[in-house]
Amino acid sequence: MGTAERREAPEESVAGRSTARRGVEAPDRGIPAPGRAGEFAGEQQQDHRPLWVEEPARRHPLPDPVRTAAVRAVLIIAVTLIQAMVAFLCTLAGSWLAFPMVISGVASTVVATWAVVDVWVTRQVWSQRYGVVSEPSSTARALRRERRARRREERAALSEQERIRRRGGAGQLSHL
Structure with missing residues (x-):
């Protein structure tokens, strides 16, 4: 209904x-x-709606190396947070395990920071290697456009020469 x-x-x-x-x-x-x-x-269902509606992505998905680094960083951060919680609870309980957990938590924090920086560096490296600037003011785009125009002119000149050669020189005013 x-x-x-x-x-x-x-x-x-x-x-x-x-x-x-x-x-x-x-x-x-x-x-x-x-x-x-x-x-x-026999009845036609009037209120038929799909379970979900596909919406176009607002942003492009992360490249594979960046996604891998991000997943690794999230896992390391999760382990670090668990270690910090265990260290805190061991400290409250007065357990002998508190000191080793605090030391490993500090080390894990350094590793987690490194993992986050790795995501950032991987993203920057990927953008520099594979990122294409497609703005109209881009120098690379203008150079490509000039190269294509030059190639097009060269192909047109070659095909014109080939056409004249195939005709055997017919259509020329003099055969000197």
């Missing part, structure tokens, strides 16, 4: 709506209930 139908019949209780719905289809599935296939098969 759609929202519009619920608005039209506000006096109907929630229990009444759910039992009325269960008679036609299985709950939460949109599948005809057994024994009622004839009633539902």
